[in-house]
Amino acid sequence: MLKREVQKGRAKMKKDVTIKEALFLLVVLLAMIGTLIIGFKLPAHVALLFALAVVFLFAGYKKVSWKTIQEGIQEGITPGLVPIIIFILIGALISVWIAAGTIPTIMVYGFSVLSVQFFLPTVFLICGIVGATVGSSFTTISTVGIAFLGMGQIMGLNPAITTGAIVSGAFLGNSISPLSDTANLSAAIAEVDLFQHIKHELWTVLPAAFLSLLGYTFLSFRATQTVAGDGIETISQTLHEFYTISPVTLLPVVVLFFAAWRKIPAIPTLLTSIVLSILVRYLYHPTTSLASIGSWIQDGYISKTGVANVDLLLTRGGMQSMMWSVSLILLALSLGGLLVKLNIIETILAQVEELMKTKSRLILMTALSSIGINLLIGEQYLSIILPGKAYKENYRKISLPDKYLSRTLSDAGATFNPLIPWGVSGVFIAGTLGISTLSYLPFAFFCYLVPLITIGAGFMKTKEN
Numbered sequence: 001m002l003k004r005e006v007q008k009g010r011a012k013m014k015k016d017v018t019i020k021e022a023l024f025l026l027v028v029l030l031a032m033i034g035t036l037i038i039g040f041k042l043p044a045h046v047a048l049l050f051a052l053a054v055v056f057l058f059a060g061y062k063k064v065s066w067k068t069i070q071e072g073i074q075e076g077i078t079p080g081l082v083p084i085i086i087f088i089l090i091g092a093l094i095s096v097w098i099a100a101g102t103i104p105t106i107m108v109y110g111f112s113v114l115s116v117q118f119f120l121p122t123v124f125l126i127c128g129i130v131g132a133t134v135g136s137s138f139t140t141i142s143t144v145g146i147a148f149l150g151m152g153q154i155m156g157l158n159p160a161i162t163t164g165a166i167v168s169g170a171f172l173g174n175s176i177s178p179l180s181d182t183a184n185l186s187a188a189i190a191e192v193d194l195f196q197h198i199k200h201e202l203w204t205v206l207p208a209a210f211l212s213l214l215g216y217t218f219l220s221f222r223a224t225q226t227v228a229g230d231g232i233e234t235i236s237q238t239l240h241e242f243y244t245i246s247p248v249t250l251l252p253v254v255v256l257f258f259a260a261w262r263k264i265p266a267i268p269t270l271l272t273s274i275v276l277s278i279l280v281r282y283l284y285h286p287t288t289s290l291a292s293i294g295s296w297i298q299d300g301y302i303s304k305t306g307v308a309n310v311d312l313l314l315t316r317g318g319m320q321s322m323m324w325s326v327s328l329i330l331l332a333l334s335l336g337g338l339l340v341k342l343n344i345i346e347t348i349l350a351q352v353e354e355l356m357k358t359k360s361r362l363i364l365m366t367a368l369s370s371i372g373i374n375l376l377i378g379e380q381y382l383s384i385i386l387p388g389k390a391y392k393e394n395y396r397k398i399s400l401p402d403k404y405l406s407r408t409l410s411d412a413g414a415t416f417n418p419l420i421p422w423g424v425s426g427v428f429i430a431g432t433l434g435i436s437t438l439s440y441l442p443f444a445f446f447c448y449l450v451p452l453i454t455i456g457a458g459f460m461k462t463k464e465n
Contacts, residue, residue, distance in 0.1 A: 017062065022347040025058055030375060037421060038438070044421045048331040055338045068341065076337015079381065080329055082267070083424055087322045087329075089270040090142045090432060095301040095317030096277040096293070101244030101284070102252055104314065106147035107154075108236050108245050116155045116223055120216035123148045123162065124169040124446075128209070131173020134260035135180040137418075137425070140170040142432050143253055149433050150313040154235050157223050163435040164443025165216050171415050172209055172446050176201055179263060182380060182414035189388035190395075190406035197410075200403040204411055204457060208449035215445045235310060242305045244284040252277045316434065325431030329378075332422040336377030340386075345373065349390040356394045363404060363458030366391050367412035367451055374416050378423040383413035404458075411454040419447050 029051050036047035059069050097103050114122055127148070131140040145166040152162035174180045176198055187197040239245060252273045259269035274297075281288055300318025303311040339345050349369060356362040369387040374380065388409050395405045418425040421437040430437050 017343050017347050019347055019351045021058075022344045025055070025344060026348065026372075026376065028054060033422075045328055045331060048328070048335055048422055052331065052335055052338070055335065055342070059338070059342060062342070064342065069338065072338040072341025073334045074337070075341060076333045076335070076377075077330060079379065080333045080424065083428075084326050084329060086138070086266050086270065087325055087428060087431065088319050089267065089274065090138070090428075091300075091317055091319045091322035092297045093270055093274050093277070093317075094142065094146065094321075094432070095296040096274055096281065097252060098243075098301040098303070098314050098317060099288075099293075099296050100252065100277040100280040101246065101249040102277060102280075103147050103150070104239045104243035105245050105247075105249045106144065106253075107150050108239050110147060110151050111154075111232055111236055114151065116157065117220055118217075119152060119155060119157065120161065120165045120220040120223075121213050123152070123165040124172075124213060124216050127166050127169025128172040130257075131170045132177040133173070134257050135174065135177040135183075135263075136260050136266075137167075137170035137174040138428060139256065139260050140173060141166060141429060143256065145170065145433060146316075149435075153313060154232060154309055155223075159433075159435055160439040161219055161223075161443045163429070163433050163440035164445065166433070167418050167429055167440060167444045168212050168216075168446035171418060172205065172212075175205055175410055175415055175450070179261065182384065182410060185381060185384050186388070186406045186410040186414070189384060189409060190392065190402040192402045192406045196403055197406045200407050201410060204407065204450055204453045208446050208453055211449055212445040219443075235307070238305050238307045238310050242303075242310075244280075246284075248283070249280055251280060322431050325427045328422055328427050329424060332378035332424075332427075336379055336382065339376055340382075345376070345386060346390075348372075349386065353390065353394060356391065357398075359398060359400055359404075360459045362391065362394055362398065362400065363408050364455055366405065366408045367455050367458075370409060370412035371416050371451065374413065374420050374423055378417075378420055378426075380414045380417035380424060383417065384409045387413070408454055408458075412451040415447050415450045419444060 032054065033044075033047045033051055036042045036050065037044055056069070094103075127140050127144060130144055131137055134140065148166055149159060149162055153159050174182065177183060178194055178198060183198065183201075184194060187194045190197070255276055256269060256273045259272065260266075278293055281293070296318065298319055300316055300321050301314065303314035305311055305314075352365050352369060356365055366387050369390070370383045373383040373386055377383070388405065392402070392405060395402060417423045418429055419437065419441050420426045421430070423437075426437040429435070429440070
């Protein structure tokens, strides 16, 4: 079936793309991107720009028209337009949450109940619970995630480790929430009941969560608390002095969580929370000028407490802070759109089908395909959709229940995406928390344990196979 679709897609090409050409191009792209980012430490933007140039040369070699190339770029960017608007709104939201006292309040309340010895496992569990409740890893990271990152830094913990715990917890919740878009998409692509999919997810999610919890507990006990208790007390006093610390300031968070739980679209939800945060600011600081509000939304909030740790943590946000992320996403989606338009991805997936004769091989190749699409395109939805559509019939040919397909797509597609520096999730996390993907990657235990456990489970005997 996939081969017929590939042949139709090649109709506009003057020459078919052979499997050797497709593999050669992918190897060149991955090697070049990896070398430039890791070896030469160039920004991911530059690496993707060079990758686009290579694909342009390949398209010229295959005599593909410029119109077709433009169509590929446009088709690649289109699915990312709504996430881009969401990113921009989250940048604005962060700044007004700080101005309203929302994030400082979460930090002060957190200091009163959390200790460094159990901080990381607690962060992992709370982010998991919040993620499962609201069904959105992005919402979890941009709300409690920011507060936890600030608390961890004040406690003297490595921010990359704290970010790893935040990301792991957020994607743990996202993978098992019935409100999650990626869980629903995985179930829909595999034609599986949503709750059957979630139940089957637990076989891989729970072991990964348990191992992650052990890892964060170990790291917490090894951590040295470089800020003494009186130091934390000083930070809390500073927050009380310069910010509004009140349960009322948490109202924008409550509204955001409620809207997510009710599955209200993200854009109106974020706009509502922004407006509500501004109203809370005016409630306690009625003399705030409109010019200040506009400056915070555009350029971010600038903390001026005079305490270096506080000012460093709470000087952030603004729509402009997300432009780095937006430009990287546009480049990544453009590259992905071209690879799809030129039938590079489909050609390889069609060839991979020939290797899928057993359960273990089928699950392995499905997982590797999702991971590969994440690496090449950086879009978590396509890492679910493309392998799901390509391999669905293969699961049925060997009588392997569709729930195995949905679980593999979710585990190796959506959950792996935050580990890619140019992936939509990785870019969002780096832009929101200010910690690079390669820095937190070693500590995002859950995100790489789940795909490994999924692949390993494929080699185990089951009642169905």
